[in-house]
Amino acid sequence: MASIIQGYEYDIFISYRQKDNKGDRWVSEFVEALRTELESTFKEEISLYFDINTHDGLLETHDVGASLKEKLKCLIFIPIISRTYCDPKSFAWEHEFKAFVEQSSQDQFGLKVKLPNGNVANRVLPVLIHDLDNADIKLCESIIGGVLRGVEFIYKSAGVNRPLRSKEDSPGDNLNKTFYRNQINKVALAIKEIILGLKAEPVITVNEANQINEPFEEFDKEKNQTDKKKPAKPDERRILSGVVILAILIIAVIMTFPKIFKHNNLENLRSSDGKISVAVMPFRNMTNDTLWNVWQEGIQNNLIASFSNTEELKVRQIESITGLLQNKGLTNYTSLTPSAASSISQKLNANVFIYGSINQAGTTIRVNAQLINSKTEEAFKSFHIDGTAGNILHIIDSLSWMVKNFLIISKLQKEVTPDFQQLASTNSPEAYRYFIHGDKAFWKRDYPTAVKLYSQAAAIDSNFTITTIMLSVAYGDQGLYDQARKWCLRAYAKRDQMPMQQKIFTNWIYAQYFETPFEKIKYINQLLEFDDQLPILYYQLCLIYNELLQYDKAIPEGEKALEIYNKWDSKPKVVNIFTVLGKAYHETNQYKKEKKLYKDAEQYFPDNPEIIRREVILSLTEGDTLSANQYLDKYRYILKENSESEANIITSLASVYYETGILDKAEELYRQSLSLQPQNSERMNNLAWVLIDNDLNINEGLELIDKALELDSDNYKFVDTKGWGLYKQGKNKEALKLLERSWDLKPIYNHVIYLHIKEVKKAIGTQ
Numbered sequence: 001m002a003s004i005i006q007g008y009e010y011d012i013f014i015s016y017r018q019k020d021n022k023g024d025r026w027v028s029e030f031v032e033a034l035r036t037e038l039e040s041t042f043k044e045e046i047s048l049y050f051d052i053n054t055h056d057g058l059l060e061t062h063d064v065g066a067s068l069k070e071k072l073k074c075l076i077f078i079p080i081i082s083r084t085y086c087d088p089k090s091f092a093w094e095h096e097f098k099a100f101v102e103q104s105s106q107d108q109f110g111l112k113v114k115l116p117n118g119n120v121a122n123r124v125l126p127v128l129i130h131d132l133d134n135a136d137i138k139l140c141e142s143i144i145g146g147v148l149r150g151v152e153f154i155y156k157s158a159g160v161n162r163p164l165r166s167k168e169d170s171p172g173d174n175l176n177k178t179f180y181r182n183q184i185n186k187v188a189l190a191i192k193e194i195i196l197g198l199k200a201e202p203v204i205t206v207n208e209a210n211q212i213n214e215p216f217e218e219f220d221k222e223k224n225q226t227d228k229k230k231p232a233k234p235d236e237r238r239i240l241s242g243v244v245i246l247a248i249l250i251i252a253v254i255m256t257f258p259k260i261f262k263h264n265n266l267e268n269l270r271s272s273d274g275k276i277s278v279a280v281m282p283f284r285n286m287t288n289d290t291l292w293n294v295w296q297e298g299i300q301n302n303l304i305a306s307f308s309n310t311e312e313l314k315v316r317q318i319e320s321i322t323g324l325l326q327n328k329g330l331t332n333y334t335s336l337t338p339s340a341a342s343s344i345s346q347k348l349n350a351n352v353f354i355y356g357s358i359n360q361a362g363t364t365i366r367v368n369a370q371l372i373n374s375k376t377e378e379a380f381k382s383f384h385i386d387g388t389a390g391n392i393l394h395i396i397d398s399l400s401w402m403v404k405n406f407l408i409i410s411k412l413q414k415e416v417t418p419d420f421q422q423l424a425s426t427n428s429p430e431a432y433r434y435f436i437h438g439d440k441a442f443w444k445r446d447y448p449t450a451v452k453l454y455s456q457a458a459a460i461d462s463n464f465t466i467t468t469i470m471l472s473v474a475y476g477d478q479g480l481y482d483q484a485r486k487w488c489l490r491a492y493a494k495r496d497q498m499p500m501q502q503k504i505f506t507n508w509i510y511a512q513y514f515e516t517p518f519e520k521i522k523y524i525n526q527l528l529e530f531d532d533q534l535p536i537l538y539y540q541l542c543l544i545y546n547e548l549l550q551y552d553k554a555i556p557e558g559e560k561a562l563e564i565y566n567k568w569d570s571k572p573k574v575v576n577i578f579t580v581l582g583k584a585y586h587e588t589n590q591y592k593k594e595k596k597l598y599k600d601a602e603q604y605f606p607d608n609p610e611i612i613r614r615e616v617i618l619s620l621t622e623g624d625t626l627s628a629n630q631y632l633d634k635y636r637y638i639l640k641e642n643s644e645s646e647a648n649i650i651t652s653l654a655s656v657y658y659e660t661g662i663l664d665k666a667e668e669l670y671r672q673s674l675s676l677q678p679q680n681s682e683r684m685n686n687l688a689w690v691l692i693d694n695d696l697n698i699n700e701g702l703e704l705i706d707k708a709l710e711l712d713s714d715n716y717k718f719v720d721t722k723g724w725g726l727y728k729q730g731k732n733k734e735a736l737k738l739l740e741r742s743w744d745l746k747p748i749y750n751h752v753i754y755l756h757i758k759e760v761k762k763a764i765g766t767q
Helices: 026-041 064-068 091-105 134-144 180-199 243-256 263-269 290-307 318-327 338-347 389-415 429-443 447-460 465-477 481-492 500-514 517-530 535-547 551-568 576-587 591-604 609-622 625-641 646-660 663-676 681-693 698-711 716-728 732-745 751-766
Strands: 010-015 074-081 112-114 120-122 154-157 160-163 276-280 313-315 352-361 364-373 379-387
Touching: 010 091, 010 180, 026 180, 074 091, 074 180, 091 134, 112 180, 112 447, 120 180, 276 290, 276 318, 276 338, 290 313, 290 318, 290 352, 290 389, 313 389, 318 338, 338 352, 338 364, 364 389, 379 389, 429 447, 429 465, 447 465, 465 481, 465 500, 481 500, 500 517, 517 535, 535 551, 535 576, 551 576, 576 591, 576 609, 591 609, 609 625, 609 646, 625 646, 646 663, 646 681, 663 681, 681 698, 681 716, 698 716, 716 732, 716 751, 732 751
Parallel strands: 010 074, 276 313, 276 352
Antiparallel strands: 112 120, 154 160, 352 364, 364 379
16 A cells, blocks of 8 residues: 555554564554554555564565665654664664665655644654663664654553553553553654645755754764865955855844843853753642642643653653652642742752643633743743643643743753854744754855755744845855855745844845845944944944945944954954954055954964965065065965865965065966966956956957856856956946946856946946
């Protein structure tokens, strides 16, 4: 029987160790009970693969791939997790569990799916029949890439840890208080949620649908090889408008997103191990109906169980809380005061406690919950859910989801650098995790990985605006400009539905691609009205004024950015904050300030080629030949260590001499680079630009750029160079036509073309 979703062999695959199906045949009974439950849960027929063979492994003549590949093409994988199942040498573990995770991670849905209620579930749905050792738990989590969550079929009493049976002799002795029939129902409902989520899954037409198989921790580890930074591009006039600069800057404004909690309270929530320790008090029955008394501990139990499955939280168990309440003589929970709850919480070394109540108005039931600081008794966050007596379980699940997500996000925020600690624009911890790890990959310039992780965050929460913007940036940094603009426009289309700060932020990103520097300046100043202590926004202004050649305006903005970083005692996130301000100092002849700035930068970014490049330019400008030669040798060495070709190294050195104004040396090196790669159109353009812009040989420059355009007629830089050459020859109208074409071809805003068009229009206006 085929799956209810086209292209899949089965809906459900049951994986187990044969050892766990001996004796009372627990697995076979479970499968039969599940089949029956599924029939009453689904209108459609659900297909289930369950191999009843008695062997536990393959014969040497069996082909694993051919035998299982098609059968594993299923929607949901249910491993019966026991002590014996957690064995990497077993057939079920290697050829079913691991194989499904790998295979499903690459299919159209990926390993994780967004559920109709907005939560995210793994397509691996574990059924747990034993309490596991920590080593086995970690082993399972290393495969699924997250916390081991599943439905428990465990009977636990003093000295007992075994699978829960359908008919128990003493069900009341089960400390887990679970019943076989209820757990079967939970599995069926979980299956239904996942299948509904898969049916509703949108089709994503770009590479962002790719999934990440590795657990999150893998993205925190340093790669074996040191990430190599690319040196500055050879043509310095293009550097400041480059996509890499934009990408490094764009991320800054995310810290202007709305705050969902106070920073000071955040610090108070954390224990010494970085986790948030929580005590959940019994919920007080304020309905005057004693029938609700059972839910005082019922809600408490459910919240504790939910929170215990998260690695960010440290949750105090109900036995400890109940014992302390009884010691205080508090058996009537309606008399439990915040002060008494605070005292109990502190004795349990919990930094925060949950204090809640059950209320009724007519047929409406309201469950309230407050997060309270155990030491100060300050309530810093409140939640409430309304419903009816008939949907109390849904009320509890919703409340648990809201509180848990708030706490987890507050913990995850610690992983964000000081620049970004105000970021909190999603209620999904799963989406937040993917964003954080995508951000780490982005800063390592591992853009393909960043794209995959940002895409996963966006798939989980489509309203997580920053992920859409960062997808645009990461694609742009790979030169995939069509994708970059597409994601930018996708965010821009939703701007009227956003809070004001997010709307301004999105407008600013849009201006990066489609408008002028003046719109960018306007939006940045609007963002500073919300918070004037954001250093990278000042850096943005410094950069833009540099691009407009307004260096006197750039300097105070760059200095303000560094002043805030110094006040924070924090390392600037990018080296460019030094190089951009350094260029402004250089262009205004403030060489002493410039030299000191680079020395400061070396403390944060030692042996950085961009800093060394600026030091070469400064030394040559001051006539310090000895220092210049030392820096040049170091610059060449670092470029070579970064595996740059000889032609690239020579071009980079040429750009240094060009910016310094030593034009004969710059021309010599650009010609040398072209001689090494005579058919390279970029080399042709570099030399053509030097000849044209400095009136050295405009005719030769135009001949060179015509050859480059024959190889790449739609290269916006080449079209700009030719337009500028025609302007130099006095052919203003022809020049303007080409420059405007260059503007239309540009993948992203380019200040050089903007200034060229402005200059040519001015010339035409005076004719």
